[in-house]
Amino acid sequence: MEPEGAPAECWPARHFDGRTAESRPVTVGLEPGVITLTPALGDTARWTFGEFVLIRGDRAGEPVQLERRSQPVEVLIVDSPDFLPHLRRALPRNGRLKPHSLATPSLHVLLAVALAGAALLFALWKFAIPAFADLAAERVPPEWEDHYGQAMLEDLVQEHGRVSDPAVLRPCSRIEAALVPGVAANPASGRYVVLRSELPNAFAIPGGHIVLTTGLLRAMRTPDELAAVFAHESGHAKRRHVIRSILRLTSLQLLLSLVAGDPSALSSGLRTAGELGGLSYSRQYERQADDEAMVLLASHGTSPAALGDALDSIRRAAGVTGGSLGFLSTHPAPAERLERIRAASARLVVTGRAGWRDPQAWDAMKQALAAPRQDQPDDARPR
Numbered sequence: 001m002e003p004e005g006a007p008a009e010c011w012p013a014r015h016f017d018g019r020t021a022e023s024r025p026v027t028v029g030l031e032p033g034v035i036t037l038t039p040a041l042g043d044t045a046r047w048t049f050g051e052f053v054l055i056r057g058d059r060a061g062e063p064v065q066l067e068r069r070s071q072p073v074e075v076l077i078v079d080s081p082d083f084l085p086h087l088r089r090a091l092p093r094n095g096r097l098k099p100h101s102l103a104t105p106s107l108h109v110l111l112a113v114a115l116a117g118a119a120l121l122f123a124l125w126k127f128a129i130p131a132f133a134d135l136a137a138e139r140v141p142p143e144w145e146d147h148y149g150q151a152m153l154e155d156l157v158q159e160h161g162r163v164s165d166p167a168v169l170r171p172c173s174r175i176e177a178a179l180v181p182g183v184a185a186n187p188a189s190g191r192y193v194v195l196r197s198e199l200p201n202a203f204a205i206p207g208g209h210i211v212l213t214t215g216l217l218r219a220m221r222t223p224d225e226l227a228a229v230f231a232h233e234s235g236h237a238k239r240r241h242v243i244r245s246i247l248r249l250t251s252l253q254l255l256l257s258l259v260a261g262d263p264s265a266l267s268s269g270l271r272t273a274g275e276l277g278g279l280s281y282s283r284q285y286e287r288q289a290d291d292e293a294m295v296l297l298a299s300h301g302t303s304p305a306a307l308g309d310a311l312d313s314i315r316r317a318a319g320v321t322g323g324s325l326g327f328l329s330t331h332p333a334p335a336e337r338l339e340r341i342r343a344a345s346a347r348l349v350v351t352g353r354a355g356w357r358d359p360q361a362w363d364a365m366k367q368a369l370a371a372p373r374q375d376q377p378d379d380a381r382p383r
Ligand SMILES: [Zn+2]
Pocket: 232, 236, 281, 285, 286, 289, 331
C-alpha cells in the first residue's frame, strides 16, 4: 500500500521475460510514452506505448496484465488496482492499450485500412510507429529486402569501391563460412562486401549482406576480433534489425507506399537510410546483436571477450584516422555494454572450435592491405 499523500508513481509487479517460466519482481513506473520496469538488480527496461497491449485488467479487482509483442513475448502483471487508471492517463493521445485489429492483419486488410483513411492511419502511426514498423517489416517480402539491399550495395560500391583481392577476402570468407550456416569459404560466393574506406566500420544492410571496410580490417588485431564484429552484424541481420530500424525512421508516406504495394518510394527511403554508417539502432537491438555475437563466439571456441577487444581496436583506429567513429558512433558503446560483455565472458562456456584462425591467411591480408593499390582509387574521406 502507498503511504497516504505519497505520489503513487511506482507499483510492484511481476515480469516474465518469456525465456523462463519464472517471474522476477520489478518496480513499474510511468514516464511520458514509456513504462519502466526496474528489477532489484540490473538494468531498467523500457516498454514504449505501442510495443505492448493490455490483455486483462478491465474488471474490478483483476490484476493488470500487459504483453509486449517481442520475441519471445514478455508479460508484466501488476496487482494494484491503482495502476490501470495511471496507465490510461499516460497513454499518448490516440494511442490504445487493447490489441488492435491491426495486430494480425493480412496485407489486404492493411491496404484497405490505408485506403479507407490516411488520417486515421496517421494518428495510429504517430503513436505506434515502432509497433507498426515491425508490422510493416514483417510484410516486406524477402525478395524486396534483397532487391533494395542489392541497390544499396551497388550505391556503396560505386561510391567507395569494392575490394576483390582474394588475399584480403580470405579471412573474412573463413569467418563467414564458420558463422553463417550453408555458406562455403569462397570469396566469390560470400554475402559480405569489403569497401575501400579507411573509416573503421561494419554494418548490415537489407537482405542479410554485411559490409566491412578496409579501415576495419586494418584495425582488427586478431581473426577473433574480426569474427566478433562479423558475428555482431550477423546478429543484426538475423533479427532483421536493418529493415525494422529503417521502417521506424521512415515517413508515413513511405510506409503507406509500402503498404499500398508501390516500391518506388521505398527504394529511395531505404537507400538514404542505408548510407555508410548512417543508420543507428536502438539500444535494445544492440544488446540483442551483442548477445547473438557472444553466444555465437562461445560456440565457436572463442571467448566473448573478443567483442570487447574488437571495440577497443576500433576505438584506437578511429582515433588514428581522425574520422568519425563509424561503427562506434552507430553502435553506442557505453560502459554498460562493456560490462555486459565482461559478464557474458564469465558466464558463457566456450565450446567448439574457431574455424577462422589461420595465421598465414591473416598475415597475407594485412600485407595486402598495406600494399599500394593499383586497381581502384581509395576513398578515405571520413563520412
Ligand atoms: Zn550493432
